[in-house]
Structures are given as structure tokens and as C-alpha cells.
Amino acid sequence: MVNEPYVAPxxxxxxxxxxxxxxxxxxxxxxxxxxxxGLTTERAGCLTLAVSELVTNTLQHTSGxxxxxxxxxxGRLHCDVIDGGPLRAFGRTxxxxxxxxxxxxxxxxxLCDEVxxxxxxxxxxxxxxxxxxxxxxxxxx
Amino acid sequence: xxxxxxxxDLRSRDELTSALxxxxxxxxxxxxxxxxxxxxxxxxxxxxxxxxQAARRQAGNLHVVNARGTVATVLEITGxxxxxxxxxEADGSRAHTPEGSW
Numbered sequence: 146m147v148n149e150p151y152v153a154p155x156x157x158x159x160x161x162x163x164x165x166x167x168x169x170x171x172x173x174x175x176x177x178x179x180x181x182x183g184l185t186t187e188r189a190g191c192l193t194l195a196v197s198e199l200v201t202n203t204l205q206h207t208s209g210x211x212x213x214x215x216x217x218x219x220g221r222l223h224c225d226v227i228d229g230g231p232l233r234a235f236g237r238t239x240x241x242x243x244x245x246x247x248x249x250x251x252x253x254x255x256l257c258d259e260v261x262x263x264x265x266x267x268x269x270x271x272x273x274x275x276x277x278x279x280x281x282x283x284x285x286x
Numbered sequence: 287x288x289x290x291x292x293x294x295d296l297r298s299r300d301e302l303t304s305a306l307x308x309x310x311x312x313x314x315x316x317x318x319x320x321x322x323x324x325x326x327x328x329x330x331x332x333x334x335x336x337x338x339q340a341a342r343r344q345a346g347n348l349h350v351v352n353a354r355g356t357v358a359t360v361l362e363i364t365g366x367x368x369x370x371x372x373x374x375e376a377d378g379s380r381a382h383t384p385e386g387s388w
Contacts (some may be wrong), residue, residue, distance in 0.1 A: 172325065190356040197327050201296045242369040245336050248328040255363045264325045 151227060153266040154216050159272045162200050163210035171200055171213055174225065182222045183277045191256040192224060192275055198249045199271050201227040206230055211268075221258075224274045229268040235260060291322035294330030302330065306337030306348070314346040317372070321352035331366050338370060351375075 153159070160174040161167075177187035197214055203211045211228030227274070231259045237251040254260055259274040288309045294302055309316045318334065320326070323375040334350065341348040352362050362366040 165295075168295050168297060169293065187355075187359075190361065194325075194327060194356050194360060197295060197325070201327065201329060204296060209313060239364055243335060243339065244364040245339065246328070246332050248331060248364055252328055254363060256359075 148264045148266050151268075151270060153214060154218075154225070155222065157214040157216035157225075159212055159214045160204070161210060165201075165204055167210075168197060168200060172197055173211060176216060179222060179275075182217045183217075184222060184275060185278065188275060192222070192273065195253045195256045195260075195273060196224060196226060198253050199228075202233070202249050203228040204229060211218045217277070220277050223276055224273045224275075226264070226271045226273075227268060232264045232269050233262040233271060235262060287317045287319055287323060289319045290369070294326040294333065296327075298328045298331040299333055303334040303336055306333055307340055310337050310341040310344070310346055310348055314341075316341060316346070316348045318348065318350045318370075319352050320350050320357055321354065323353070326349055326353075326357045326360060328360075328364075331360065331364060334370060335366060344372050349373075 158178055160171055160238070164169050172193050176193045178188050178237060179192045184192065189194055200211065200213070207228055207230040209229045214225040214227070215270065216223055234251065235252055237256055239251045240247045253271070253273070257264040258276050262270055263270040263272060288306065290302065292298070306318070307314070334348070338348040349351065350361070350370045351372060353367070361370070
């Protein structure tokens with residue numbers, strides 16, 4: 146398998162992280178940009194939680210840090226979390242309520258409108274998307 | 287009653303786990319008030335479920351109350367609220383919340 150080099154999306158904003166002390170800074174960065182892009186406070190909070198889970202995953206399971214990139218395109222907010230870890234698998238079952246751990250990536254999946262993992266040179270990109278302020282659609286009768 | 291405040295993430299997981307385990311060792315029923323928690327993720331759930339398990343091993347219990355915003359969301363989407371909800375409390379009893387900061 147040949148991995149593509151990671152190409153930063155044009156017009157994206159970036160924040161790097163290296164250790165757990167960076168978690169609040171990354172969350173503030175993501176929340177502010179999500180609100181600015183037009184997500185509701187609730188959905189901006191969901192994206193922030195998803196990114197926090199992915200940053201935590203990097204810090205717990207890889208030897209390095211990573212970078213968060215956020216941008217809008219065609220009524221959608223996109224967010225990449227890039228790190229040096231292995232390709233993450235999605236399509237996860239939520240662990241049982243009384244399981245102590247193992248929930249991080251399952252939480253990410255349930256919060257985002259779309260999420261996928263992409264193998265790139267030297268690591269993985271987890272790419273999330275949120276529809277900006279989805280309007281209720283009429284239900285055909 | 288134990289009140290938790292601030293952000294329950296990877297940075298505070300060990301401290302929260304230790305505090306909750308101390309609480310369940312000293313009382314058969316521990317109620318954790320989450321009203322002052324601005325953020326809680328899988329690391330915070332790890333601490334809560336671990337302490338709940340410890341309480342159950344001693345025939346005690348641990349419940350959470352007053353979750354709001356994304357704190358309530360993460361408890362709900364993981365199903366952990368079903369484990370930690372006080373008996374008799376109705377579903378969907380999340381506290382009203384304005385917005386949070388980080």
C-alpha cells in the first residue's frame with residue numbers, strides 16, 4: 146500500500162499539540178472556530194469533544210504529538226486530526242456501560258456527521274465533517 | 287456527596303480516580319455532583335466507571351447528578367448514564383445548561 150503525503154487543506158487553521166497540557170488550548174481553538182463557522186453551541190461542543198478524544202488517543206497510544214486543522218467548504222465544517230499513529234478503525238461498537246475504558250473512538254463516531262481515517266506518509270489523518278446548521282427537511286407525506 | 291469541578295480529561299484522570307475511590311471506600315453511597323464540570327470525556331468516564339465498580343464490589347453504589355451540556359451528551363451516547371443514574375430519576379433529566387467554556 147502506498148500512502149499519500151498529507152496535503153493541508155487550503156484556508157485551514159491549525160493548532161499543534163504535544164502533551165496533555167495542550168488539551169484545553171486545542172479545545173478552545175476548535176470551539177471558537179466551530180462557532181465562527183456557524184455551528185450551534187451544542188454541535189460546536191460535540192466537535193470539541195470529538196477532537197479532544199482524538200488528541201487523547203494520540204497522547205496515550207503514540208510516542209509523539211499531532212496537529213488539528215479546521216476549515217469550511219460548501220456548508221460543511223471539516224476537521225482533521227493528524228498524528229503519527231497507525232490507521233484507526235471505525236465502525237466500532239460502544240463498549241458496555243460497565244466497561245472501564247475503550248470508548249474514545251466510539252464516542253468520536255457518534256458525535257460527527259461523518260468520520261473516516263486516511264493513511265498518510267508517517268501516520269494517520271482522522272477527518273471529521275459537520276453539516277453547518279442543518280435545516281429541518283420537509284417530510285414527504 | 288462529592289462535587290467535581292472543572293475539566294475531567296486525561297490531565298485530571300488519575301486525580302479524579304483517586305478521589306472517587308477514596309470516597310467509595312469511606313461511604314456506601316456516593317453521589318457525584320457534576321454541575322460544576324465544564325468538560326468530561328472518556329478519561330472522565332474511565333474514572334467514574336472504575337469508582338462505580340469499586341463501590342459495587344463493596345455492596346455500595348455511586349451515582350452522578352446534574353450533568354449538563356456535552357457532559358450529559360457523553361454520558362448518554364455511551365450508555366454510562368444508565369449505569370450511574372440515581373434510582374428513580376427519570377430519563378432525560380439533564381440539567382438546563384447555558385454554554386460552557388473550556
